[in-house]
Amino acid sequence: MISNIALLGFAFLMLCAVWYDVRSFTIPNWVPGVLIAGWVLAAPFLGLGWAGAGMSLLAGVIVLGLGMALWAPGWVGGGDVKLLAAGALWFGWPDALSFVLIAVAAGGVLAVILLILRHVAHLLPISSDRLGATALAQGAPVPYAIAIAAGALLVLPQAQMFAVYTG
Incomplete structure (x- = not known):
């Protein structure tokens, strides 16, 4: 029961990140924060043991470090880095x-x-003011949470944690 709730919570939070990123080009800190707190609460039920939990923590820290190296020159957003590391x-x-x-x-x-889509956006029946507030506007940021959530949801069915949850 707890494992099913954790799995659904993980997927839901990834989709929340997409919602916020598409609407405002930001991922609120609470989304990766809740993902991290959720992992801490769910870890005892994952059957990882100390070594497995340590490897999960190491994976998150390595991704965070590499992401920060990409964030520093402005190549990716900070929210994207935090979401990727939490995942x-x-x-x-x-x-x-x-x-x-x-x-x-x-x-x-x-x-x-x-x-x-940006190349053909002017053909859409949308006012330029409305279009300017979307990812279709020239020069708008890329809502990368879409890609992060896609990666999470595509890998999830084959992941070891999915086997633990459904086992």
Whole structure:
């Protein structure tokens, strides 16, 4: 029961991050914060043991460190880095690697789609004021939480934590 709630909570929080990022180009700190707190509460039920929990923590810290290196020059947003690190914490090793790689690939696909849509956005029956507040506006940030959540939801069914939850 607890494992099912934790799994649904993880997926729900990833989708919350998408909602906020699409609407405001920000991910509130409470989303990765609740993900981290949720992992701490769920960890005893995951069957990880001390070594597994340590590897999950290490995966989250490594992703956070690499993400901060990309955030420092302004290549990615801070909220994206925190969300990616919180997701890596939940997936642990080695699933965190799959999660990050699929999220990066999904981010590339998202960027190409946005470039195409931005090129044809003027043809849409939307006022320029309304269009200017969306990701379709020229120069608007990319709501990367879409790619991060896609990576999480695509890896989740094959992840070790999913086997623990459904087992």
